[in-house]
Amino acid sequence: MSVSVAAVDLGASSGRVMVGDVGPGRLALRAVARFANEPVALADGLHWDPLDLYRHALDGLWTAANSSPDGLASVAVDSWAVDYALMRSGHMLGVPFHYRDGRTARGVARVHATVPAAELYARNGLQFLPFNTLYQLAADDLVGFADQLLLVPDLIGYWLTGRFVAERTNASTTGLLDATTRQWDTRLAASFDVQASMLPELIDPGVRIGKVTSSVGKRIGAPGLAVTAVGSHDTASAVVGVPMLTDDAAYISCGTWGLVGVELDAPVLTDEARAANFTNEGGVDGTTRFLTNVMGTWLISETLRTWERDGAGVELTKLLPAAAEVTDEVTVFDVQDPRFMAPGDMPKRILDWCREHGKPMPVGKPEILRSIIESLASAFAQALDTAQTLARRPIRRVHIVGGGSLNRVLCQAVADRSGRPVVAGPVEATALGNVLVQARALGAVDGDLADLRELIAATHSLEVFTPRR
Ligand code: LFR
Numbered sequence: 001m002s003v004s005v006a007a008v009d010l011g012a013s014s015g016r017v018m019v020g021d022v023g024p025g026r027l028a029l030r031a032v033a034r035f036a037n038e039p040v041a042l043a044d045g046l047h048w049d050p051l052d053l054y055r056h057a058l059d060g061l062w063t064a065a066n067s068s069p070d071g072l073a074s075v076a077v078d079s080w081a082v083d084y085a086l087m088r089s090g091h092m093l094g095v096p097f098h099y100r101d102g103r104t105a106r107g108v109a110r111v112h113a114t115v116p117a118a119e120l121y122a123r124n125g126l127q128f129l130p131f132n133t134l135y136q137l138a139a140d141d142l143v144g145f146a147d148q149l150l151l152v153p154d155l156i157g158y159w160l161t162g163r164f165v166a167e168r169t170n171a172s173t174t175g176l177l178d179a180t181t182r183q184w185d186t187r188l189a190a191s192f193d194v195q196a197s198m199l200p201e202l203i204d205p206g207v208r209i210g211k212v213t214s215s216v217g218k219r220i221g222a223p224g225l226a227v228t229a230v231g232s233h234d235t236a237s238a239v240v241g242v243p244m245l246t247d248d249a250a251y252i253s254c255g256t257w258g259l260v261g262v263e264l265d266a267p268v269l270t271d272e273a274r275a276a277n278f279t280n281e282g283g284v285d286g287t288t289r290f291l292t293n294v295m296g297t298w299l300i301s302e303t304l305r306t307w308e309r310d311g312a313g314v315e316l317t318k319l320l321p322a323a324a325e326v327t328d329e330v331t332v333f334d335v336q337d338p339r340f341m342a343p344g345d346m347p348k349r350i351l352d353w354c355r356e357h358g359k360p361m362p363v364g365k366p367e368i369l370r371s372i373i374e375s376l377a378s379a380f381a382q383a384l385d386t387a388q389t390l391a392r393r394p395i396r397r398v399h400i401v402g403g404g405s406l407n408r409v410l411c412q413a414v415a416d417r418s419g420r421p422v423v424a425g426p427v428e429a430t431a432l433g434n435v436l437v438q439a440r441a442l443g444a445v446d447g448d449l450a451d452l453r454e455l456i457a458a459t460h461s462l463e464v465f466t467p468r469r
Helices: 050-066 104-114 117-124 133-138 152-161 186-191 214-220 234-240 271-275 298-309 316-325 346-356 365-391 408-418 429-441 449-459
Strands: 003-010 014-023 026-036 040-042 045-047 074-079 084-088 091-093 148-151 208-211 226-228 249-254 257-264 279-282 288-295 397-401 422-424 463-465
Touching (some): 003 050, 003 152, 003 234, 003 429, 014 429, 026 429, 050 074, 050 214, 084 133, 104 117, 117 271, 152 226, 234 279, 234 288, 234 429, 249 365, 271 365, 288 365, 298 365, 429 449
Parallel strands (some): 074 226, 249 397
Antiparallel strands (some): 003 014, 084 091, 208 226, 249 257, 422 463
16 A cells, blocks of 8 residues: 655745655655745844745645645644744744744753753753753743743644644753653743643654644645644654664764764763763654754855855855865864854854964855865764764764755765765655655554665665765
């Protein structure tokens, strides 16, 4: 039996609706809608526009339903993590903030004054990122007015079905989930005015959330369509989509962020892991995503955006060959410097960094791009070595999935700098992870993550980059 299922995959810079046709030995994906996801700067800070995303998702689902001859068996939503909507009596309160908004510094100070960072890590296992939901909530003036908290995919799921749930992999990025029991830490939440009643029932990937409301069913031309939970954190779905076939493989889910790590059976909550800023996010099938966030293709896209704004726009595909030809040594800068977090003029910030650190400044666009690529590759290589030490397992092969896997200069640089072969692809790992978990829940495929990954490896061509030094 083969089924058609739809994936609504919302990334921090773009969203897409994909249809997967999945069955034994069959895994085909087609995009039916792609749309931009642009933050909106308002007087009170940087926000998302969830209504725009929802409308695009509905339009995409209409196309998906109308272009699937046997109809859709299910839909599932995944998105970037940590961001949330506060709800009251089913209404959204205010406009959700963007995690790159600077207001969270206040929340960090408040949380750490109440719970020391070491205790926090022992409880929630999360790397320090100033935008973890907990810090955002601690700086949010509307918390006291809310009766529900919904992360982005759960919000879209609520609009589709009318049901409030919290999918567990994404809930694990809030800082409010106990890293060991994977249940809400209601005591921690209450310290920051988040009442236990605001935290929806936790559900696991593969669980059926419900079906679309009758008005949604009419709008998308698919009455009664089932809505299924998957790894609704995009990175959780991406990790399902990494064709790792052995235990000595690591992954880099490379999009806006580069998420570098390994899949483990249990969290690593040591002081060393905390000091190295490694996180223990919840994965599909009860796994642990032991990884660290490295700045990703965000540095490239913001750089291209800056040049475009200045009237000197150039496409990445045109610039990459020139960047590949740069033979002079380029400066490797610290991509993790907090100055690169907020939207803005990246080329200027990179040059400032070089000046402040007495390093040669790249001149010309190809040199700047190459400097970004080498700096990312160097940070990835370092994170791989750290993952290997902390998880106490050798890493002999690196998979790069997501948009970054199309950047051949980057893939080669990671191979060279890490000294390990890099397997690039698939680019749509997140959507693949999403549709595979739905298909398994529907009984169209079966097996564990290894079986799902074998299906990906058998149906996708992957490119191997061998280290040259
Ligand atoms: C990647 C991602 C990362 C998360 C960051 C912010 O898209 O989901 O995993 O740390 O975005 O939500």
